[in-house]
Amino acid sequence: ExxxxxxxxxxxxxxxxxxxxxxxxxxxxxxxxxxxxxxxQGPKLLIQFQNNGVVDDSQLPKDRFSAERLKGVDSTLxxxxxxxxxxxxxxxxxxxxxxxxxxxFFGPGTRLTVL
Amino acid sequence: SQQGEEDPQALxxxxxxxxxxxxxxxxxxxxxxxxxxxxxxxxxxxxxxRSNEREKHSGRLRVTLDTSKKxxxxxxxxxxxxxxxxxxxxxxxxxxxxxLTFGGGTRLMVKP
Numbered sequence: 428e429x430x431x432x433x434x435x436x437x438x439x440x441x442x443x444x445x446x447x448x449x450x451x452x453x454x455x456x457x458x459x460x461x462x463x464x465x466x467x468q469g470p471k472l473l474i475q476f477q478n479n480g481v482v483d484d485s486q487l488p489k490d491r492f493s494a495e496r497l498k499g500v501d502s503t504l505x506x507x508x509x510x511x512x513x514x515x516x517x518x519x520x521x522x523x524x525x526x527x528x529x530x531x532f533f534g535p536g537t538r539l540t541v542l
Numbered sequence: 543s544q545q546g547e548e549d550p551q552a553l554x555x556x557x558x559x560x561x562x563x564x565x566x567x568x569x570x571x572x573x574x575x576x577x578x579x580x581x582x583x584x585x586x587x588x589x590x591x592r593s594n595e596r597e598k599h600s601g602r603l604r605v606t607l608d609t610s611k612k613x614x615x616x617x618x619x620x621x622x623x624x625x626x627x628x629x630x631x632x633x634x635x636x637x638x639x640x641x642l643t644f645g646g647g648t649r650l651m652v653k654p
Contacts, residue, residue, distance in 0.1 A: 431584070443585050449631065460641075461565075462644075467644050467646075468646055468647070469632075469644030469646050469647050470585070470644045471640055471644070472642065472643070477639055482641075483641055488580050518584055518585070520584075520585075530575065530587040530590060530644065531585075532587070533577075533584035533585040533586070534584050535583055535584045536583075537581075
């Protein structure tokens with residue numbers, strides 16, 4: 428079974444530039460999550476989708492971050508404009524619907540460096 | 543803010559020794575999960591323990607949960623160099639959505 432796919436794996440940009448990350452969840456997983464993991468810390472949830480609807484985006488900095496999941500499969504996370512403090516690994520995860528006991532499957536992440 | 547906090551932040555042991563990591567959290571939970579992250583990789587689910595369970599085993603892993611103290615521990619027995627990784631606890635509070643809050647992690651190094 429294919430895992431969660433993410434691209435690109437690495438991205439280096441200048442501050443104030445824009446960047447987009449892509450995620451393809453495991454087939455059949457209706458729930459998709461984006462996390463931000465700053466070096467040395469645990470992942471922090473940015474947004475959760477159930478199919479193509481947003482379940483929670485309370486920790487998403489909406490003035491610069493946006494995410495969409497058109498058609499309820501792939502998802503894109505965008506940062507515009509980027510700040511130095513956005514340097515982190517952005518992890519995508521997916522799970523089957525069926526709260527509250529489902530484990531989340533993580534992709535390899537995209538490492539973003541903002542200069 | 544992070545719900546769970548791991549202790550210690552870093553742990554270095556010799557191969558064959560046991561490793562114990564602790565996690566404390568703040569609010570009532572439905573379940574607690576432990577994940578492992580190898581350097582430069584995504585997280586891998588290790589084990590889930592429900593709020594009505596006290597202990598769970600999976601291979602060389604043993605997890606305990608004390609809801610009265612809002613704490614959990616992960617024990618890795620007979621550690622191997624391949625166990626070198628960061629270990630995170632994650633909790634989901636008593637609300638809908640399967641949303642997880644992760645702790646800061648314990649960085650484990652197992653020396654051959």
